[in-house]
Amino acid sequence: MDKPTIGILHPGSMGAAVAACAATNAAAVLWCLQGRSPASAARAEQAGLTPVSTLRELLDRSGIVISLCPPAAAEDLAREVAGHAFTGTYVEANAISPERAERIASLLGPAATVVDGAVVGSPPVRGKTPTLYLSGPTAATTTVEGIFAGTAVRTRALGTEVGQASALKVSYTAYQKASRVLAALATGMARQYDVDQELLEVASRRSTSYLAEPEYIPKVAARAWRWGPELEEAADTLAAAGLPPEMLRAAASALARWHGAKDDSELSVADALEQLAQP
Template sequence: MDQPTVGILHPGSMGAAVAACAAANAAAVLWCETGRSTASARRAEQFGLTPVSTLPALLDRSDIVISLCPPAAAEDLACEIAAHGFTGVYVEANAISPERAQRIAALLKPHATVVDGGVVGSPPVGGKTPTLYLSGAIAATECIEALFGGTAVRTAVLGIEVGKASALKLAYTSFQKTSRVLVALAIGMAREHGVDQELIEVASRRTDSYLSEPQYIVKTAARAWRWGPELEEAADALAAANLPPDMLHAAAATLARWNDARDAHELTLTDALDRLAQP
C-alpha cells in the first residue's frame, strides 16, 4: 500500500521510537492518548506521533496497527482490536510465545491480516539499528518491509508461518536476559564474600563475558518489570517444546525482586544488589 496510516499500541520507549521510524514512509502515525501516562504523552510528542482520542478512532483510520506493549497485555489488547473488527494489517510485535501469537492471529481472523514480529536490539535512537523479524503472509510482510525501508529499523522475513518471529525473539531473549540475571547473582554472591572485584577481573579476561559488565546490572534492575514477563513467555515456549522451563521461571522470579525499581534511572549498582538480596 502507498503511504499507509499507522497506529501504534502503545508508545513506550521501544514503540514510540519504532513508530517514529515508520513515520518516514507513512501518511501519519497515530497513537491513542486515552488512559495513557504523561510519560507516554511526552514520548509521543517527542517522536512526532499524532494523538487520537479513542482506540476505535485509531483503528478506523489505520491501515496498519503495530502492537508493542508489555507481554502480559498483548492478548487482551488483541481481543479489543478483534471486537472492533479491524480489517488492516496487525503487527503483533510483542515478546510473546509462538502459541500466543497464533492465538492472537486466530482471534483477528478473518478480518485482519496478522504479521508476527519480534524486535531484537535497542530502540532505534542514537544510531541504534534494531532488527524487526517478521513472519506471515507474503503480501503483508512485504508491506511492513516497505514501511521501514530506509529507516533505522531493519527488517528480516523468516517465512509465512505466524510464530516464527516470536520463536526467534524468545530464543534470543532466553539467553540474553537470563545471562544478565546470572551476572547479578554471581556478583552478588562474590560481593557477600568480598571477592566481587576479583570475579570481575577474572571475567574481564574473556572479552565476551557479561560478568565483565557489572554496570549492566542497574539497567537489568530498571527493566525487570518488563523482562520478567518476557521470560515467563519464553518458559511457556520451552514447555511446549518439551524442554525444561524451570530456569526461566526462576530467572523471572529473581527479576520480580526488582519490580519496584521500574525505570529507576538514579539506581546505583549497590542499590540494585541490595534490592536483589531482599526477599
C-alpha cells in the same frame, strides 16, 4: 503508491521510537489518547505522532496497526482490537511466546492479516539500529518492510508462519536476560566473600558468548553429571548469602536430563538437544 496510515499501540519508549521511524514512509502515524499517561503523551508528541481520541477511530483510519506493549497485555489488547472488527494488517511485535502469537492471529483472523514481529535491540534513537524480525504472509511482511525502508529499524523476514519471529525473540531473550540475572547473582555471591574483583578478572579472560558456540552444548551434556551437583552447591551458597537460589536449582534440574550422556565424547549437538527435550 499511496503512503499508508499506521496506528501504534502504544507509544512506550520502544513503541514511540519505532513509530517515529515508521512515520518516514507513512501518511500519518496515529496513537490513541484514551487511558494513556502524560508520559505517553509526551513521548508521542516528541515522536511526531498524531493523537486520536478512541481506539475505534485509530482502527478505522489505519491500514496497519503495530502493537508494542507490555507482553502481559498483548493478548487482551488484540482481543479489544478484534472486538472492533479490524480488517487491516496487525503487526504483533511484542515479546511473547509463539503460542500466544498464534492465539492472537486466531483472535484477529480471518478479518485482519496478522504479522508476527519481534524487535531485537535497543530503541532506534541516538544511533541505535534494532532489527524487526517478521513472519507471516509474504505480501504483508513485504509491506511492513517497506514501512521501515531507509530508517534506523532494520527488517528481516523469517518465513510465512506466525510464531517464527516470536520464537526467535524469546529464544534470544532466554539467554540475554537470564544471563544478566545470573551475572548479578554470581557477583553478589562473590561480593559476600570479598572476591568480586577476582571474579571479574576471571570473567574478563573470555570475550565471546556461549550462545554463539552451539558446538559447546554436547560438552555441557557430557559434564552434566558433575556440573549439576556443583550448581546445587552454588545454589546453597546463594541461599546462605540471602540471594535467590532458584535459577541455579533449575539449571541443575535441566542438567539432570543429560544423565545418560556422562563423558560421551561422540555426542552431537542434535543428539544433546534431543535428550534435553526429554523429561
